[in-house]
Amino acid sequence: MSDDVFDPARRGPASIEIEESAAAGREDEDAPPPFLRDGGLCGARIAAIDWGATPLGPLPLWPASLRAAVSLMLRAPVPMVLLWGEGGILLHNDAYIGFAGDRDAAPLGRPLRDAWPEARGFVDEVLATGLAGGTLRLRDQERVLIRNGRPVPVWLDLDFSPVPDETGAPVGVLGILTETTERVTASRRTAFLLALSDALRGLATPAEIMALTAERVGAWLNASRVFYAEIAEGVMTVESDHARGVDSIVGVHSLTSFGPDLLRAYEAGRPVVVQDVGGDPRLSAEARAGLTARQVGAFVDVVLFQEARWVGLLAVQNAGPRLWTPAEESLIQEVGERVKVAVERARAEQRLREMKDTLEQQVIARTAELRRFHEIVEATAAPICAFDTDYRLIAFNRAHNAEFERVHGFETRIGDVFPDLFADTQRAQMRALMARALAGEAFTAVARFGRADQDMPLWEISYTPLRDEAGAVIGAFHQASDITDRMAAQAELEAAQEALRQSQKMEAMGQLTGGVAHDFNNLLTPIIGSLDMLVRKDLGGARERRLIDAALQSAERAKTLVQRLLAFARRQPLQPTAVDVGRLIDNLAALLRSTLGPTIQLRMVLGADLPPAMADAHQLEMALLNLAVNARDAMPQGGMLTIAAHRETVAAGAAAPVPAGRYLRVEVADTGAGMDEATRRRAVEPFFSTKGVGQGTGLGLSMVHGLMAQLGGALTISSAPGTGTRIALWLPISPTAAADEPRRAADVTSGAARGTALLVDDEPLVRMSTADMLLDLGYQVIEAESADAALRMIREGLAPDLLLTDHLMPGMSGAELARTLRAERPALPVLIISGYAEADGIEADLPRLTKPFRNADLAASLAAL
Numbered sequence: 001m002s003d004d005v006f007d008p009a010r011r012g013p014a015s016i017e018i019e020e021s022a023a024a025g026r027e028d029e030d031a032p033p034p035f036l037r038d039g040g041l042c043g044a045r046i047a048a049i050d051w052g053a054t055p056l057g058p059l060p061l062w063p064a065s066l067r068a069a070v071s072l073m074l075r076a077p078v079p080m081v082l083l084w085g086e087g088g089i090l091l092h093n094d095a096y097i098g099f100a101g102d103r104d105a106a107p108l109g110r111p112l113r114d115a116w117p118e119a120r121g122f123v124d125e126v127l128a129t130g131l132a133g134g135t136l137r138l139r140d141q142e143r144v145l146i147r148n149g150r151p152v153p154v155w156l157d158l159d160f161s162p163v164p165d166e167t168g169a170p171v172g173v174l175g176i177l178t179e180t181t182e183r184v185t186a187s188r189r190t191a192f193l194l195a196l197s198d199a200l201r202g203l204a205t206p207a208e209i210m211a212l213t214a215e216r217v218g219a220w221l222n223a224s225r226v227f228y229a230e231i232a233e234g235v236m237t238v239e240s241d242h243a244r245g246v247d248s249i250v251g252v253h254s255l256t257s258f259g260p261d262l263l264r265a266y267e268a269g270r271p272v273v274v275q276d277v278g279g280d281p282r283l284s285a286e287a288r289a290g291l292t293a294r295q296v297g298a299f300v301d302v303v304l305f306q307e308a309r310w311v312g313l314l315a316v317q318n319a320g321p322r323l324w325t326p327a328e329e330s331l332i333q334e335v336g337e338r339v340k341v342a343v344e345r346a347r348a349e350q351r352l353r354e355m356k357d358t359l360e361q362q363v364i365a366r367t368a369e370l371r372r373f374h375e376i377v378e379a380t381a382a383p384i385c386a387f388d389t390d391y392r393l394i395a396f397n398r399a400h401n402a403e404f405e406r407v408h409g410f411e412t413r414i415g416d417v418f419p420d421l422f423a424d425t426q427r428a429q430m431r432a433l434m435a436r437a438l439a440g441e442a443f444t445a446v447a448r449f450g451r452a453d454q455d456m457p458l459w460e461i462s463y464t465p466l467r468d469e470a471g472a473v474i475g476a477f478h479q480a481s482d483i484t485d486r487m488a489a490q491a492e493l494e495a496a497q498e499a500l501r502q503s504q505k506m507e508a509m510g511q512l513t514g515g516v517a518h519d520f521n522n523l524l525t526p527i528i529g530s531l532d533m534l535v536r537k538d539l540g541g542a543r544e545r546r547l548i549d550a551a552l553q554s555a556e557r558a559k560t561l562v563q564r565l566l567a568f569a570r571r572q573p574l575q576p577t578a579v580d581v582g583r584l585i586d587n588l589a590a591l592l593r594s595t596l597g598p599t600i601q602l603r604m605v606l607g608a609d610l611p612p613a614m615a616d617a618h619q620l621e622m623a624l625l626n627l628a629v630n631a632r633d634a635m636p637q638g639g640m641l642t643i644a645a646h647r648e649t650v651a652a653g654a655a656a657p658v659p660a661g662r663y664l665r666v667e668v669a670d671t672g673a674g675m676d677e678a679t680r681r682r683a684v685e686p687f688f689s690t691k692g693v694g695q696g697t698g699l700g701l702s703m704v705h706g707l708m709a710q711l712g713g714a715l716t717i718s719s720a721p722g723t724g725t726r727i728a729l730w731l732p733i734s735p736t737a738a739a740d741e742p743r744r745a746a747d748v749t750s751g752a753a754r755g756t757a758l759l760v761d762d763e764p765l766v767r768m769s770t771a772d773m774l775l776d777l778g779y780q781v782i783e784a785e786s787a788d789a790a791l792r793m794i795r796e797g798l799a800p801d802l803l804l805t806d807h808l809m810p811g812m813s814g815a816e817l818a819r820t821l822r823a824e825r826p827a828l829p830v831l832i833i834s835g836y837a838e839a840d841g842i843e844a845d846l847p848r849l850t851k852p853f854r855n856a857d858l859a860a861s862l863a864a865l
Contacts, residue, residue, distance in 0.1 A: 033059055034762075034810045035067040039074030040094040042108070046070070049109045055087055056109075065165045068519060069174060078504060079177040082163070087111045088127045088173075099177060100145065119143075126160050130173030136160040140184055155184040183497070189331060192220055196335065200342040201442040201464065207239055209346055213339045214242035217316060221328060224295070224319040225249070228339055230312050246295040246319050259284035266313075271329050272301040276321040298322040300329055302336035312340055341380070345464055345477070348376040353469050377477075384479040386466070389438055391417050391431065394475065403482065407450045407457060418478070423452050437463035437476035446483070457484045520562050524852035526769035528555045532854040533772060559852055576711060578612035578734035579620065581645050581664055588621060592628050592641075599638030600631075607646035613664040613731035615711055620731075623704040627668040627727055630701065634672030634725060642669045648730070657714040662733045669726040675719040683717055704729070754778035755801030760790045760817065761833070762809040766851070770804065770833070773855045777862065787812035791820060800828070802862070807834035818846055829865040 032039075032047035039046070052058045056066070066084060070091055073080045079099040082091040090112040092100075107115025113123045129136045138158040144151050157178040162170035196216055203209045210228040218226040227241035227249070236253045243249075255263065261282040265272045274280045275298050277291045291299075297320040304312035314336035377384045377397045383404075385396035393416045404421075405411050412421060419431040426449055433445055442464050450456035464477045531552040534540070540548065585604060593602055624643070631641050648665040650656045675683065684705040701715075704727075708715045712732050719725040757779040761767040764785070771781045782800060784790035788811050794800070803821060805814035812820075818830045832848045849861045 033067075035071040036074070037810070039071070041097065042092060042094050043074050045108055046074075046091065051109070054089065054109055055085055056089055063165060063171075065163065065171065069163045069172060072516075073174065079179075081112075081175045081177065082172055083112055083123075083127060083130070083175070084163075084172040086127070086131065088113060088123060090115060096177070099179065126173055126175070130160055130162045131170050133162050133170045135162070140180055154179055154181045156180060178501075185327070189327070192216075193331075193334060193338070197338055197444070197462075200338065203342070204346060204349065206343045206346050209339060209342045211240045211242070213314075213335065213342075214240065217332070217335055218242040218244060221316060221331075223316045225317040226315065228312065228314050228336075228343075229253075231255070232311075236313060246317075249294055257286060257290050259287040262287060266301070266303045271333050272299075272303070273324050273329055274299050275323055278321075295319050298324070300324055300332050302333045304336050304340045312336070312343075314339060341382070341479075344376070344379060349464075349466060351376075352466050352474070380479070382479055382481065384477060385412070385418070386475055386477050387418050387434065388475045389473065391419055391434055391438075393418050400480075403480070409451065422449060425452065433461065433463065434476065434478070437465050437478070438473055440465050440467075440473050457482045458487055459483065516562075520558065521851040522763050522766055524555055524559055524562075526765040528552065528559065528852040528854060529769035529773055531555060532856075533776070536776075536855060555852070576614050576616055578736045579615045579617045580610075581613050581615075581620070581666060581731070582606045582610045584617060584621065585624070585643055585645065585666075588624060591625070592643075595625070595628060596632050596641060600635055601640045603640060603642045605642060605644035607644075610645055610664060611647065611662075612734040612736065614734040615731050616707075619707055623707055623729065624666075624668065626701075626704055631668060631670035631672060631725070634670055634674075639671035639724075643667070644669070647733075657716050658730045663713065664731045664733055666729040666731065667726055668729075669724060671724045674721045674723050674725055675717075676721050680717055680719050684715065701727075756780045756782060756799075757802040757804060758782050758784065758790055758793070758798065758800035760784045760787055760803070760805040760809075760814065762786060762806060766806070770858070773858050774804070776855060777859055786810065787814060787817035791817060794821065794825075802865070803828055803830045804833055805830070807832050815846065831861055831865060 032043065036043040036047050047059070051062075056062065062070075069082055073082050073091065074093050076093055077095060079096040080093050081096060083089065084091065088111050090107045090110060092108065113120045116123060126136055136158070137160075138156075141156045141158055142153060143156060144153050146152070157180055159176045159178075160173050161175075163172035163174050165171040196213070199212060199216075200209055203212060213228060214226040217223070223244075224246045225241055225243045227238050229236045229238045231237075234255050236255055238250050238253070241248055241250055258266075259282075261284070262272065265282060274283070277283060277288055277297050277299070280288075283291070296317045299315060299317040301316075302314045304314065314332060316332050377386055377395045377400070380397060381399065383397070383400040383402075385400045386394050388394050393412055393414055395414070396412060401411050408421065412418070419427045419434065422430050429447060430449065433447070436443060444460060444462045446458065446460050448456040448458050460481045460483045462477075462479045464479075465473045466475045466477065468474050531548055534548050535545075535552060538545070585606065589602065589604065596602060628641060628643075635641075644667045646665055648663045650658055650660050650663065652660040654660065684701050705715045708729055708731075713730040716728045716730070717725065718728075754777060757774050759767060759771055759774065759781055760783075761770065762785055767783055767785070771783060774781045779802070782793070782798065784793060786809055787805065790803075790805070791812070803818070805817055807814040814832050814834070818832065821828055821830065830846065832846050833851060833853075834848060847861060847865060849857065
């Protein structure tokens with residue numbers, strides 16, 4: 001509540017006495033100021049700080065721009081920070097506390113560069129950019145935060161914008177912080193696995209494959225020891241390991257020392273995860289002693305099987321206890337499968353190279369060579385086949401044939417020319433892939449293959465060339481995996497994440513719009529009211545009247561802009577009634593013709609006996625006028641604009657933009673340039689416009705779209721280049737049979753005695769402007785700066801003839817005051833005057849007047865009472 005003092009000469013003696021009485025009953029000065037209320041934990045913390053000892057000064061002296069920015073930030077659901085002044089004093093909201101981790105609110109009220117010394121250079125850049133009026137948008141920035149006592153690397157999207165003071169000069173920086181750690185880590189994990197697979201393809205021996213895998217996995221997971229071991233005849237053979245800070249364990253180790261419980265866990269086929277060797281009950285005393293002696297405090301073992309046979313083990317170990325994450329366990333398991341395939345491939349290539357001693361031996365060993373191809377592919381669990389330099393199949397396993405029959409409907413045979421087995425449109429693509437492998441390239445490709453009359457799966461296909469001892473390519477392996485479901489799930493996840501981000505963005509914009517609208521409407525009310533009074537009283541000369549008219553037009557444009565912002569955010573305070581749409585369109589005809597100009601013909605097609613629609617008549621008029629102006633701009637050479645209205649019934653299960661029910665469909669169609677598909681999809685986005693700079697806000701269609709959604713209807717657009725545009729508004733039909741008559745202001749003679757009006761508003765300027773209007777309408781005005789003060793006056797004997805009250809005020813709201821007085825004085829007329837976007841808590845039968853308003857609007861509302 002403002003502490004401004006106004007000249008008591010503008011009030012009668014009764015008003016002076018009432019203000020003194022209200023001052024005696026003001027709220028406790030220790031209560032938090034209004035802009036901090038509902039601000040959560042951070043709001044309470046800010047209220048408790050001694051700001052007099054800081055560069056910001058005491059709370060009551062904070063400028064309006066700082067109070068508004070802090071109020072907006074505290075109520076935002078996403079992490080936000082506010083850096084104020086050249087020193088960058090830090091203020092933040094509750095969502096930021098969970099984001100910042102163990103730092104919590106320690107930096108609150110301090111310069112951010114002092115609270116985060118490790119990021120001082122970055123903070124200086126943000127302040128310099130924002131205070132110069134610029135914005136800063138950074139994506140996937142890596143930072144280290146302390147969470148639960150541990151340093152945690154996180155990735156962030158950072159958006160910083162300047163905050164202007166009352167003169168428009170930047171005085172602070174507002175930041176929105178969005179954590180992208182999950183997406184970045186998933187992307188890095190995928191990149192790590194792809195890079196590892198690419199690196200393994202170029203290695204020729206199992207020892208090289210094992211060594212590279214151990215080195216890369218150990219560095220990625222910061223593990224103490226990593227190794228790949230082969231299992232045979234009850235022993236585990238470790239040919240090489242990657243050890244950091246611990247001893248190497250290269251050698252042969254007996255499996256019996258692991259203990260029966262751990263061996264049973266290995267045989268289950270799942271990764272064996274031990275977070276603390278000393279406390280895991282699955283480990284026998286002998287196993288714990290052996291592991292401790294090898295400097296193992298925690299480990300993840302991935303057992304690798306060939307069919308039902310245990311053939312290998314990938315082990316990742318830590319010197320001390322460690323909490324392994326599910327992502328780390330999954331990564332280790334996938335690496336294990338890949339290294340097993342790579343080792344098998346290397347051994348197969350090695351055996352093939354050993355076959356090529358002499359040309360004579362090659363001829364003699366051809367049969368044995370084919371047998372070896374069969375042995376290699378049969379030893380692989382995944383679908384795999386081998387082909388020679390003539391593109392003929394020389395080996396494949398059962399998994400390959402099963403997959404091929406599932407997709408194509410028939411099996412393959414040895415000697416088939418593999419590309420010729422595919423459909424005509426796919427043969428060239430398959431032959432090109434195989435040719436790359438026969439040219440000596442090891443690679444992985446993603447492509448669709450299958451029957452043309454069915455949905456074709458998406459395949460990930462890996463090719464590995466086979467060479468003889470001289471280095472010549474003698475064939476290649478083709479290993480295919482169906483990744484259709486995996487890629488579809490990934491696409492669905494990405495779409496859901498994008499939808500969530502858009503939803504959060506729109507919610508944040510809606511909350512921002514609501515708060516801004518409240519402040520703008522309170523500012524515009526005394527401006528429009530005062531200018532309206534000057535116009536009505538015809539003060540000043542011709543020049544002064546022109547200036548007053550221009551100022552009033554600008555204020556009305558600001559009012560319209562706020563209404564459009566509220567409409568697209570679906571926070572416009574509506575008063576839906578039964579509206580005769582046909583009569584509304586008829587009444588608009590003259591205004592539409594003058595707006596469209598002489599080159600555009602207006603045609604109206606209104607169905608007979610149209611039922612009333614449930615709508616806000618004023619907002620529907622604005623929507624139709626907006627659509628007409630857009631249509632006019634789309635027809636610069638002239639044309640025809642058609643406005644039609646007819647009944648529409650949507651059956652259950654029908655493909656329609658609205659739920660089943662009865663609707664009135666209003667169409668606005670033009671013969672203009674039309675829109676392409678990309679423009680049509682973005683047409684209702686806020687601030688999107690195809691007009692030039694300064695020729696529109698880009699809020700017209702988004703306002704209409706938001707209005708229809710708020711009324712329970714919908715907006716649809718049908719358009720194509722050169723065919724014009726047809727926009728349909730779906731309005732629910734009113735349950736009442738007859739349309740409500742528009743309210744009209746009664747003839748109120750200025751200065752005539754009308755009784756006593758009790759006016760309640762916590763904004764002094766709004767209260768002063770409204771009081772002047774009431775005085776002009778002939779009322780004696782009693783003012784109160786809060787609902788509590790007004791209630792106290794009435795209970796002390798004041799008997800007003802009329803109550804006009806703001807809705808959202810500190811303490812008791814206007815709606816609560818109205819409910820209380822209705823119970824005590826049922827005959828007392830009440831009018832709620834509100835400039836806030838939300839109407840929560842206001843009963844539907846309570847008359848409302850939306851700020852800002854003119855004298856005529858107030859008179860009409862009072863007449864309707």
